[in-house]
Amino acid sequence: MAGARIGQLRGWIRRASGAWLPRAGRLDSGEVLISQRRVFILPSKAGLGFALLLLVLLIGSINYGLGLGFGLTFLALSCALVDMVATYRNLAHLRLQQGRVAPVFAGEEVRFELQVANRTGLARYGVWADFSDVAEPRHVTDVAPGAEATVVLTVPTVTRGWLTPPRVTLSTSFPLGLFRAWSHWRPAARALVYPRPEDGAPALPLSGGAGNSLALGGNDDVAGVRNYQPGDTLRQLAWRQIARLGADSGQLLSKQFEGGGGADLLLDYAALPMQLDSEQRLARLTRWVLDAESRALPYALRLGGVRFDAASGPAHQAACLRALALYGMPEAA
């Protein structure tokens, strides 16, 4: 009952703070200092219990006329006040910065790295960090004076595109647990979510046409070798090269065939079967980009009006995947 009330109060304060603080709704870019006006503080449940205890102590002192009881009551109250200041100081003047966010494929978790720097001389203990919509924070860290701590917050992804992380709450109850101080932070960095690669997609359209899964080339044109991949037939193994590596290595190599007369691999959105919807097409293209990259085959991508010339390498892959992730999105920039 009381817990629900506190929850209500907290919720109200949360909403109200969004209304009256001009900064609360905005994104925080760059390094953010948790200044005095960004720290909120309220008694915790234990703190409310302590308030009740103080009341009982006071009434006992008055009723029994205990002079020393007044001393105990006021000393305990003062300790709680000192604790309030200490809890505030345990959170205030920390500096927050967003670390790098690596792109992920839809269905994976984005890792938001949150760097908490303590440039003050005061050691910080028990600083909890998590997204505001989580009931119980899951990550806790200490930050020594002059040190930095990194908290990794993960968000599951479902769809491709830009993902803006939810608001982050930092909170602490240190040192005595009678108060909870917290501060909100809206990191500006967003994560790029690539489309989820299609499972069991047809093989790469090496002939240049779409859907030609048997185009794994004639057996005559060996373009090179590549690492063995599950599914390669015995016929495809490059026995001579394997023998050269020696039996100890245990590594298998497959022959790489050049099909389609050496034409560049073109991954064309428009050339995919009509029955696939756009997300399915993007998923298949994503899978092909990954496949082509893993086989070091140069590939070109045609995605509506966007064209990438044939190339390979991490930068090319990233550009292609980015285009796939943002295809058809208004905020494609």
Added chain:
Amino acid sequence: MTAAKPPAPGALSRLARLPRDKADTLLLLASALLVLAPHALHLPLWVSLLCGATLAWRAAITLRGKRMPRAIVLLPIAVAAMAGIQFSYDTLLGKDAGVAMLVLLVTFKMLEMHARRDLFVVVFLCFFLALTNFFYTQGIGTALLMLVSIWMLLATQLSFQFTGSVPPLRARLGMAARTLAFAAPVAIVMFVVFPRIHGPLWSMPGGPGAGMTGLSDDMAPGQMSSLALSEEPVFRVQFFGPAPDKADLYWRGPVLGAFDGLTWTRVPEQARKLHMSVGAPALDYEVTLEPSSSRWVFALELPRARPDVPGYRVRETPSLELAADKPLATRVRYRATSHTAYTLERGAVLPDAERWLLLPYGFNPRALAEGRALRGLSAPAQRVQAVLDKFAGERFSYTLEPPRLGRDTVDEFVYGTQAGFCEHYASAFVFLMRAAGVPARVVTGYQGGEINPLDGFMTVRQSDAHAWAEVWLAGLGWIRIDPTAAVAPERVQRGLGASVSRPPPFGIEALRGVNPFSAGGNAWLAQLRNGVNAMNNGWNQWVLNYTPERQRGVLQGLLQNLFGWQLAVVLMATAGVWLLSKFLRARRGIHPVDALYSTLCKRLGQLGLVRAQDEGPSAYAARVGGAPHLAPQSRAAALEFLRRYSSWRYAPPSADPRLTATLKSLLSQVR
């Protein structure tokens, strides 16, 4: 290969290497023990033993890593303990039984701690337990113990709050000590200014004073011997002016007029107008009365007016007793004015004389006969003198350990044992006076008091309890006669310690100087005792008995001092510090030009040129100049801005009043 054996770890280092949760639990046990220990002084032995055993059990569980006992084991023990409380105290309610229950609750809670919440519960209960200890003692030592207890409790609670690395115990104790150090001044201010009211808010079972000794309302000779030995202070007095002679220090208590042969009791009286006149200079003084279960308010004979005792209504009886409307269970302070020279009922006749002449039928025939014989002396004053002479002349002796008396106490004392203390003499004297036809009564109270030269307060102790007599003589009124003084004048002049030859402590002759009653026996010891007394008195006056009245006085004094020139100085100093800090803060604050710079950086950042943390304006400008995707006009404006900013920032301050405006207009061109 034989591995070198590590040195056997000492107990302390083993403790230091305990896993964290175990170390925390042991710390909690130690703090709880600190709070529980003083209660052993008043708890039944079995409760203390049970608590000790339970805590030891808990420590063993922690150290050995065993599981906590299950509820099915604990429940019967708890029920048995409750039954034990009921058996020991005859109740489960009330103050003492409640404290015992609380002690057991805290102890058993230790065995039933599972969540973090339980820790808070135990620590909070420990705070409450520390308060209940004040029911029994509130001395300076108790206060120091309280401070140490709070310190340990804070350190314990702190220890449970760490989530990652945990500093060593010493560092945690230091943190707790700092918390206390910051809290103490705030607590002192609250203690002084928090509005005090006279309690209780509602009556609580067994308030303080229950079971405390005090002067009783009746007197059966022989009863007072234990009282006389108690060194407990009854009240303290501060005289505004020179203290009167010790022989004048008669603190009047209950007046006993009815005798049934064994016991003297009070006589119920109708309120009536008394004839009283006073002479000689008045004595002004303030009495701080310790809490007790009695209702008597003590004042020197004779008080001119009823003193005002805060929180109580005081009534004056026709025998000039001062009685409060309820037991004086709190420490009270009151002012009184008395005259040691006075006359009372100085008329030709005493209106209620017969009530002061009544004697029980069939008791003490010899004394009755001797008293009747005294009627041969025509002047009542001569009869008084005759009895006093008899006490002084015969082999009467003063002793605190008189032989037991049988049925006819007066006869056996006067004609048999001839050894006793004030009660015996007062009782025998009044009996003889009444037999001789002189109205007489027994007055009880305290006689004497000890001045502490360090703070000038006089302490009156239970050992100063005394009984004397009053006789009424026509034309003179009620006159105080102290028959004990006839036998042992030093009892009245110097106090009990001088008049009684006591055996040396532990029967060792050399220790006679340590006799607590002989103030002159050992000079430095007496000085030490005075110092301790003065400290205790200050403690009582300022901490334990900080009443609403005293608070008003303190605050008024503070305000009067503050509203003088000191206040002006303090206010001006505060204002000066405030202005200075504001000035300093303004200098530390952001200059408007810097603010514009940061706006520019933000805007360029939105255009894809985020300034690195360590990038100065020139380096930034170089990068901005090389950025291909910036509109040429924007780039030119930004570069010009950065150039001007750089020269303002790093060149000696040039007073260009238009700089801000220029920068603003440049800024507006960066899009």
